[in-house]
Amino acid sequence: MALSSLHTTHAATAQPAVRKIGLRDITEALHEGIEDFSAKPTHLYFLGVIYPLMTLGAFLVVFNYDLLPLAFPVISGSLLIGPFLTIAMCEISRRRERGEDISSSNAGNFLRNPAAREILLLGGVLLALFFFWLTTAATIYDMTLGDPWQTVAPSSAQEFMARLFSTPEGWALIAIGNVVGLCFAVAALCISVVSFPLLLDRHVSIGTAIMTSIRAVQANPIILAVWGLLVSLALLIGAIPFLVGLAVCVPVLGHATWHLYRRLVV
DSSP: OOHHHHHHHHHSSSOOOOOOOHHHHHHHHHHHHHHHHHHHHHHHHIIIIHHHHHHHHHHHHHOOSGGGHHHHHHHHHHHHHHHTHHHHHHHHHHHHHHTTOOGGGGGGGGGGGGHHHHHHHHHHHHHHHHHHHHHHHHHHHTTTTSSSSSOOOOHHHHHHHHHHHHHHHHHHHHHHHHHHHHHHHHHHHHHHTHHHHHHHHSOOOOOHHHHHHHHHHHSHEEEEEEHHHHHHHHHHHHTTTTTTTTHHHHHHHHHHHHHHHHHHBB
């Protein structure tokens, strides 16, 4: 009896194994993500929830120049919380893979998952990272284009763009902001690239999920850097036509994340 209990405890705490993958795995994960999206279009989640929020944010920026310097940090920072926002797509892909019902009513089943508390907690970690990034971005702005004692907001979008691209302080803001932003992006990738689908799929702790994600990045640094770059480019292209393209890009990437996880974790 004691031996059986010891075996169960070991199984619950053992670290999942990770694989080395190649560029073909990324291509196949994206292809399967498109197939999942075609089988169960999930753009309505984006159009009904995320898109109005982003539109409201864009409206506030346009009509409140105090927020203008944070426009790019907010948009780029959305990458940090992307894995949590697409958890419903991972759940649909998981259920479709198992031949289970993928109706809209089951998309939120992750909230009834035994690991729902850990999923929400990890989402909170990414949200805290997002706000830390915004604070850092505002500090960098104050140290370059702003007044370190009393921030002077631009009076128009044209003035802000002129100061950004035609002054040494503006170029310093671009350089420092991108380097620091890259550090935040790498941190988010390391802790979340497989964490959310792993929590959906197996009974593991949040610590195990994060450590498995970090080990997956350590085993595949170049391949997952390519994945991160592809995600960034896809979201950038999708955002250009008034954010409408994101209604397809975000769900497809969410579905593809599940299939990438299945290739990375044994």
